[in-house]
């Protein structure tokens with residue numbers, strides 16, 4: 001345990017780096033997925049094109065994606081931004097599907113009655129469809145959050161520091177405590193993010209409180225998202 | 232192959248008592264219809280005969296033998312079972328569906344398939360449908376396959392749980408006639424469940440009118456029940472409808488033919504002047520079998 | 532252009548024999564495949580019977596979901612590091628990690644597949660006089676096959692991705708080129724390795740997607756039910772491209 005006390009600085013800086021690499025993909029992934037998911041929910045062609053692209057992206061192992069993204073974009077290979085871009089792509093790949101389901105779960109009746117009440121298209125989207133899609137969107141973003149926080153660690157293999165550095169360093173020195181600290185902190189971060197998102201959901205979706213998750217939300221939560229850690 | 236229920240009760244694990252102290256003898260080689268409104272325990276009673284449900288107390292005997300002593304799998308293979316949405320195996324062709332049970336019991340594949348084709352003839356299905364999958368059939372065709380499958384092992388007992396409940400009235404009518412025809416030649420012990428009193432009176436040699444909890448309101452032939460409803464409940468169950476179906480001659484009818492209208496004022500048929508025969512207009516709300524029944528009701 | 536150099540690196544015959552005095556491309560591919568096939572096979576032997584039993588009996592489903600969610604939150608790299616430190620470096624501990632990660636998708640595919648079979652169909656099969664074993668083998672398994680294969684597909688991709696990581700810990704896999712390339716700043720090698728890993732994953736995915744399509748029983752309409760099917764399909768196979776039927 002001494003190691004922890006003597007390395008608090010390192011632990012906190014790696015944790016901060018980890019958070020810094022995790023937040024942008026989650027936020028950007030969410031924002032990008034909303035319009036894409038909405039489009040996918042309204043057009044079968046868009047849905048199949050977007051989901052197919054998402055699936056292909058998701059099939060690429062993370063270690064390879066972290067390398068290929070900067071090459072394709074012409075960036076430096078050791079830029080921490082690479083992890084952010086790669087994980088944002090994953091986030092979008094997962095989240096577009098959830099968002100498409102979320103908007104599709106808004107019943108056509110509700111949409112039509114909103115139109116009949118005189119909402120403009122934009123008003124209808126922001127005041128009716130987005131709030132009603134909220135619970136499923138929330139379920140989707142929670143999956144993205146857990147996945148992203150776990151995936152950031154892969155960056156350590158190509159020299160981008162995060163809590164994952166404790167895994168590589170711990171293994172090289174056969175030092176269990178260090179690896180375990182990294183492991184626990186990743187889980188703690190994931191849990192903290194999850195709680196934050198849940199609280200945010202409670203605040204933004206007050207009517208959803210106490211309701212059992214809808215079938216669509218449950219499906220998103222239970223989805224066999226393959227590969228989190230390694231992809 | 233008579234079936235006897237002796238003080239049978241069934242309480243499900245969740246505490247629902249579906250059947251309470253039910254006793255009945257179902258005669259051999261005849262059709263007995265259990266009729267009653269939704270949830271009164273019909274399905275539960277039927278499924279106790281092939282041990283899909285075991286009674287909580289009481290016993291059921293087939294030809295005097297307590298079925299509790301017969302292993303369920305063997306018992307089920309010897310009893311035909313037809314259910315509402317046919318329950319066909321979606322990944323097997325029509326012929327394979329019909330041949331399923333014979334093949335389970337070791338009949339060689341070739342023979343089982345040949346028999347299956349013969350059964351398709353029996354239930355009035357074109358042999359050309361043998362290679363189709365259930366999803367490629369209409370609801371009525373699926374039901375016919377279901378009946379063929381129920382007959383595949385040539386069982387002495389055939390259990391039918393609202394087999395025609397999910398098809399349109401015209402097809403239902405066809406299927407009912409087909410069943411009457413089949414039963415005329417086969418003479419199985421048929422136990423038929425429905426909540427349609429008209430269907431019950433059409434098909435049943437013995438009709439059992441059930442109340443909630445599987446309590447018997449009346450047992451008898453259709454004629455006995457129509458003539459002497461045992462109580463208010465039965466009278467209501469058959470009578471309310473009968474009142475509606477009572478026909479009268481439309482006073483405003485012109486010409487030689489006489490227009491018959493039902494209690495609601497809908498045209499139900501035409502009484503031809505030349506031979507005083509009931510001709511159906513087809514515009515009435517009731518199907519032909521119903522009008523026949525009305526006829527019967529009028530007799531009684 | 533680095534990408535082209537990476538492709539050229541792959542087609543350089545010398546790199547197939549040996550890279551940096553380690554195994555060459557051929558050797559790393561074989562090693563990667565060896566770990567993958569062995570781990571997927573073991574995971575399937577463990578998970579499929581359990582998943583089928585869960586689906587058939589309806590018991591233990593909560594436990595399976597819990598395991599899936601917990602394992603999903605684990606950082607794979609950390610799991611590898613910790614287990615290899617604890618159990619010592621070697622074939623068995625490495626396989627243990629792969630199998631562990633490969634089990635949840637297979638388990639879910641198996642029980643979701645069986646659960647997707649219409650209960651009325653199962654009820655009818657039982658009423659006809661099928662034994663529980665016959666119901667499982669002749670009704671539930673064939674109808675569950677597409678979802679089961681979906682689970683196999685997820686599991687395989689998960690393991691392929693994880694195998695790439697073990698080169699950090701001294702085992703041979705295609706990840707070796709990426710990791711050693713990063714260490715020596717040999718970008719071309721890194722890119723070549725990344726392309727190889729990607730192609731391997733895409734090929735495996737395409738192969739299993741094809742197999743999955745073949746297992747959709749004839750007579751079960753494919754893609755029937757539009758959104759329901761799409762939704763159901765996701766439960767089973769997130770990374771798949773083609774719609775498969777839920778069975779009902």
Ligand SMILES: Nc1ncnc2c1ncn2[C@@H]1O[C@H](COP(=O)(O)OP(=O)(O)OP(=O)(O)O)[C@@H](O)[C@H]1O
Pocket residue numbers: 243244245247248249268269270271272273274275276426
């Ligand atoms: N497996 C079960 N567990 C608990 N309760 C059950 C079960 N099966 C039936 N019941 C209950 O037993 C009662 C009788 O059910 P049953 O299915 O026998 O009715 P039914 O007469 O066939 O109705 P329907 O005409 O709707 O088919 C109902 O209240 C039903 O909810």
Ligand SMILES: [Mg+2]
Pocket residue numbers: 273274275392
């Ligand atoms: Mg019933």
